[in-house]
Amino acid sequence: MSKTLLEQAKEVVVKAQKFGAQGVRASLGRSRNSEVEWRDGKLDRLRESTSMSVGVTLYVDGRYSSNSSSDLRPEALDDFLKEAVAMTRVLAEDKHRKLPDPARFKDRFEGDLKVFDQAGAEAVTAVNRRQTAKDLEAAARSGPKADQIISVTSSCSDSVSESAKVTSNGMEGIRQSSTFVVFTETSVKDEGGRKPEGWYYAVTRRRDELPPVEKVGGEATRRAFMDVGAKPEKSGEYDCIIENRVAARLMGGLLGPLSGRSIQQKRSFLADKMGQDVLGKVLTITDDPFVVGGLGSRTYDGEGMSLKKMPVFEKGVLRTFYLDTYYASKLGKQPTTGGQSNLVFAGGDKDLEGLLKAMGKGILVTGFSGGNSNSATGDFSIGIRGQWIENGKIVRPVAEMNLAGNHLEFWKKLAELGNDPNLYSSWRTPSLRFEKIQFSGV
Amino acid sequence: MNRRDFLKVVGTGAAVVSVPALVSGCAQKMVKPDKVAGAHGTYFDQFGVDTGLIRRTLEKGLSRGGDFADVYLQHKIEHWVGMEDNEVNRAYSTIDLGAGIRVLKGDATGFAYCEDLTEEALLAAAETAAAVADAGFGGRPKPLAAVKVDNHYSVEVPWTDVGIDKKLPIIQRTNEKARGRDKRIIKVTIYLSDTTSRILVANSEGLLAEDDRPMALLVASCVAQDQGKIEVGYQTGSSRDGLGFFSNQLVDRVAHEAADYTTMLFDAVEAPVGELPVVLAPGVTGILLHEAMGHGFEADFNRKGISIYADRIGKKIAPDFVTIYDDGTNERLRGSINIDDEGTAGQKTPLVEKGILRSYMHDRISADHYKTKSTGSGRRQSFRYPPVPRMRNTYMINGPHKPEEIIKSVKKGLYAEVFSNGQVQIGAGDFTFFLKHGRMIEDGKLTKVVKDANLIGSGPKVLEAVEMVGDDMQMFSGGGMCGKDGQRVPVGFGLPTVKAGGMSIGGRRS
Numbered sequence: 001m002s003k004t005l006l007e008q009a010k011e012v013v014v015k016a017q018k019f020g021a022q023g024v025r026a027s028l029g030r031s032r033n034s035e036v037e038w039r040d041g042k043l044d045r046l047r048e049s050t051s052m053s054v055g056v057t058l059y060v061d062g063r064y065s066s067n068s069s070s071d072l073r074p075e076a077l078d079d080f081l082k083e084a085v086a087m088t089r090v091l092a093e094d095k096h097r098k099l100p101d102p103a104r105f106k107d108r109f110e111g112d113l114k115v116f117d118q119a120g121a122e123a124v125t126a127v128n129r130r131q132t133a134k135d136l137e138a139a140a141r142s143g144p145k146a147d148q149i150i151s152v153t154s155s156c157s158d159s160v161s162e163s164a165k166v167t168s169n170g171m172e173g174i175r176q177s178s179t180f181v182v183f184t185e186t187s188v189k190d191e192g193g194r195k196p197e198g199w200y201y202a203v204t205r206r207r208d209e210l211p212p213v214e215k216v217g218g219e220a221t222r223r224a225f226m227d228v229g230a231k232p233e234k235s236g237e238y239d240c241i242i243e244n245r246v247a248a249r250l251m252g253g254l255l256g257p258l259s260g261r262s263i264q265q266k267r268s269f270l271a272d273k274m275g276q277d278v279l280g281k282v283l284t285i286t287d288d289p290f291v292v293g294g295l296g297s298r299t300y301d302g303e304g305m306s307l308k309k310m311p312v313f314e315k316g317v318l319r320t321f322y323l324d325t326y327y328a329s330k331l332g333k334q335p336t337t338g339g340q341s342n343l344v345f346a347g348g349d350k351d352l353e354g355l356l357k358a359m360g361k362g363i364l365v366t367g368f369s370g371g372n373s374n375s376a377t378g379d380f381s382i383g384i385r386g387q388w389i390e391n392g393k394i395v396r397p398v399a400e401m402n403l404a405g406n407h408l409e410f411w412k413k414l415a416e417l418g419n420d421p422n423l424y425s426s427w428r429t430p431s432l433r434f435e436k437i438q439f440s441g442v
Numbered sequence: 443m444n445r446r447d448f449l450k451v452v453g454t455g456a457a458v459v460s461v462p463a464l465v466s467g468c469a470q471k472m473v474k475p476d477k478v479a480g481a482h483g484t485y486f487d488q489f490g491v492d493t494g495l496i497r498r499t500l501e502k503g504l505s506r507g508g509d510f511a512d513v514y515l516q517h518k519i520e521h522w523v524g525m526e527d528n529e530v531n532r533a534y535s536t537i538d539l540g541a542g543i544r545v546l547k548g549d550a551t552g553f554a555y556c557e558d559l560t561e562e563a564l565l566a567a568a569e570t571a572a573a574v575a576d577a578g579f580g581g582r583p584k585p586l587a588a589v590k591v592d593n594h595y596s597v598e599v600p601w602t603d604v605g606i607d608k609k610l611p612i613i614q615r616t617n618e619k620a621r622g623r624d625k626r627i628i629k630v631t632i633y634l635s636d637t638t639s640r641i642l643v644a645n646s647e648g649l650l651a652e653d654d655r656p657m658a659l660l661v662a663s664c665v666a667q668d669q670g671k672i673e674v675g676y677q678t679g680s681s682r683d684g685l686g687f688f689s690n691q692l693v694d695r696v697a698h699e700a701a702d703y704t705t706m707l708f709d710a711v712e713a714p715v716g717e718l719p720v721v722l723a724p725g726v727t728g729i730l731l732h733e734a735m736g737h738g739f740e741a742d743f744n745r746k747g748i749s750i751y752a753d754r755i756g757k758k759i760a761p762d763f764v765t766i767y768d769d770g771t772n773e774r775l776r777g778s779i780n781i782d783d784e785g786t787a788g789q790k791t792p793l794v795e796k797g798i799l800r801s802y803m804h805d806r807i808s809a810d811h812y813k814t815k816s817t818g819s820g821r822r823q824s825f826r827y828p829p830v831p832r833m834r835n836t837y838m839i840n841g842p843h844k845p846e847e848i849i850k851s852v853k854k855g856l857y858a859e860v861f862s863n864g865q866v867q868i869g870a871g872d873f874t875f876f877l878k879h880g881r882m883i884e885d886g887k888l889t890k891v892v893k894d895a896n897l898i899g900s901g902p903k904v905l906e907a908v909e910m911v912g913d914d915m916q917m918f919s920g921g922g923m924c925g926k927d928g929q930r931v932p933v934g935f936g937l938p939t940v941k942a943g944g945m946s947i948g949g950r951r952s
Binding site: 039040042043044045046047048049050051052053063064065066067068069070071072076080083084087088090091092093094097126150151153187190193194195196197227230232235265266267269369370371372374375376377379380381382383385399400401402403404405438440441442 | 521538548557631665749
């Protein structure tokens with residue numbers, strides 16, 4: 001199958017060249033998705049799809065455009081390419097737009113990243129999916145206080161994708177991957193008509209890596225009950241722990257400004273910080289595209305450049321910008337890659353319980369709501385919910401509070417990392433313990 | 443022109459460039475679909491999908507005993523042209539073509555889509571969706587009859603006939619106006635995007651409806667520098683309209699506001715921390731309605747019993763002077779829809795009338811559940827998704843107070859002017875929205891600028907605590923987008939000046 005995709009991608013490149021493009025990058029993608037959603041003892045939604053699309057990046061007389069279509073009828077595809085070439089010709093020239101240097105296509109990683117579980121994908125059936133979704137609900141309802149549960153929604157899904165990429169200057173690549181997902185959300189009764197929700201999910205590359213349904217369903221319900229009676233605390237400066245599975249939300253404000261576009265467009269508070277300690281001594285983050293079974297694992301990037309492991313921060317010192325070929329050229333630098341693969345966090349020797357003990361008193365942040373981060377200044381403000389902790393133990397739930405700060409000051413208050421990376425995300429964030437953080441509440 | 447040539451033209455993003463050699467005048471006229479399906483066939487006839495094939499697809503959908511089936515065909519063409527560092531040097535185009543097939547059995551949904559409109563692909567997708575039922579036998583769909591509805595956003599020239607050369611001067615003018623506004627502006631990026639989405643909905647009860655949905659969007663973003671400090675800001679303008687939307691007046695306003703919203707931040711102080719009275723300026727602050735109550739009024743959350751507003755129909759939830767609508771019929775507004783994505787005619791739905799909760803927003807499934815009629819709120823991002831109840835344009839109508847008197851009534855508080863985003867916990871009811879900038883109110887007067895703070899509160903409490911409503915309602919004219927259930931749809935919102943309490947401000951100044 002993949003061979004056909006690669007051949008099709010090659011044909012698209014040849015056609016686009018025939019219609020007048022000098023440089024072409026074509027990507028063909030095909031995927032299959034199946035999902036069963038189960039709610040309160042009944043099938044709620046069944047979804048299936050197979051899809052295929054083509055993406056074409058064109059370099060025409062020093063001009064650039066990027067185009068995609070799901071209409072792959074041969075005559076429609078020809079006209080789509082002709083129109084795209086004609087459209088590109090009307091734009092202004094841009095000398096920084098070019099395909100990557102072919103040297104960057106070499107030395108591609110050749111090991112098995114184990115991101116495609118063909119046997120697992122072939123073994124799963126419509127009946128399996130339904131049974132798993134049912135079992136997730138049963139697990140969610142198996143604990144105490146089941147009569148306080150208003151609703152349980154669970155789902156089981158899987159997908160298989162394959163893609164081929166070809167450039168007119170010599171890059172060719174194909175890849176296949178699979179994902180398996182289980183999810184449960186529980187709503188429970190609370191005072192004043194409130195209905196707190198708890199959720200838990202897992203997403204993996206291999207089917208046999210999914211956690212047991214008891215864990216997923218049980219955890220969703222446990223988390224819903226934990227939020228019963230949540231209220232804001234008084235505004236003030238508190239120690240806090242950010243739970244592993246939500247920490248990525250905060251990291252976004254730190255990683256976004258490392259992009260070439262942010263830097264070249266002067267929208268980055270980190271633009272002039274290369275080589276400086278900006279995060280305090282604790283944080284070491286590596287961009288590792290070769291994590292076995294990693295959700296962000298891959299051997300080449302969107303432009304086709306071969307990937308390698310890169311330090312992003314080393315003990316708080318900024319080491320890498322994410323530069324694609326275009327913005328690297330505009331900045332007069334060598335390209336790295338345009339976006340994150342897997343983010344791996346070093347260090348940490350405590351689990352969440354150990355971190356709670358080390359904190360003693362403060363807030364365990366288990367969820368974020370809304371909020372935003374200013375990429376040019378590093379200022380952020382974001383809603384939180386979680387648990388009030390005393391003597392390392394959960395005392396009562398908190399909600400409707402805000403966490404505000406500036407990334408350049410905030411990360412210096414990071415005391416330690418947990419040893420509990422979130423494996424269900426390509427950003428494998430552990431739980432993070434901070435000291436003296438400003439929260440606003442009542 | 444023979445049929446094959448015709449196919450070639452409509453099958454692609456025809457007329458991306460106004461180059462006479464590429465597109466003949468004849469083709470330009472013919473790509474315009476009839477507003478109403480019927481005797482002349484439908485827009486999708488040109489892809490080989492006639493009403494006979496649609497009926498066979500519906501029949502296959504019902505073949506395992508489903509109660510209801512519908513087919514959603516879509517052909518969507520999007521263009522995006524951008525300027526950076528004073529050059530219009532990038533463009534993107536996207537063509538989306540496909541069909542979503544849904545089968546209902548009670549409350550349960552079977553859904554499948556295909557991106558290939560051949561008979562084989564359509565019937566295979568219908569068979570997959572049919573599996574939601576398991577009786578092994580099914581009924582027959584009724585004969586299709588075209589529905590006629592009012593058009594709230596007709597355009598003379600569809601975007602598919604507008605060349606990129608017509609868009610360049612608009613982008614260039616926006617850039618010049620933004621840069622010319624203030625010497626401290628050092629970077630400006632502009633983009634203009636247009637969408638043409640042709641859809642057809644047909645169902646087993648015999649409904650056949652078509653819509654042609656245009657969308658225009660202009661975005662200007664600025665970076666300004668002053669004594670080593672950098673600030674960023676932006677403004678958007680959007681409408682279900684054609685090229686005519688981008689008048690000089692609109693372009694100049696978007697450009698000037700993008701520049702002003704950026705440079706005013708140099709004078710800003712940190713936002714305060716904690717609970718203070720909040721006065722919402724008219725317009726974009728309508729995002730408050732969207733987050734604090736709108737999502738809680740979507741009937742799927744109530745049908746499942748998980749919304750904080752479940753079982754509150756007919757109850758008093760706000761003061762007498764609060765009336766809120768969700769409306770798909772506003773002329774050319776971003777959230778307007780002539781029909782929803784289940785084929786129900788666009789309509790204006792009273793959500794709250796004089797403080798009393800009147801209606802949820804329903805799609806077909808929730809309307810059946812509540813034994814009421816759909817409010818025309820079933821929307822989907824594309825043919826790849828089944829419809830769910832969504833907002834359209836959500837707004838509060840004018841109240842009895844004057845804006846000046848509202849501001850004057852506050853001793854110390856926050857005047858919230860521009861918001862960028864928000865979120866809500868459906869069950870717990872707490873919501874947040876992010877203030878890009880506003881002003882402090884001190885002794886009844888607007889004073890220092892404040893910026894970048896998250897506001898948080900409980901939806902029902904904030905509704906109850908609305909103290910005053912002004913007589914100056916404004917609809918937000920920018921590019922609102924709402925995400926739910928993994929689907930994004932364009933929305934509108936509006937608000938008069940409103941004084942509310944019960945919100946905590948997440949600033950850094952204690």
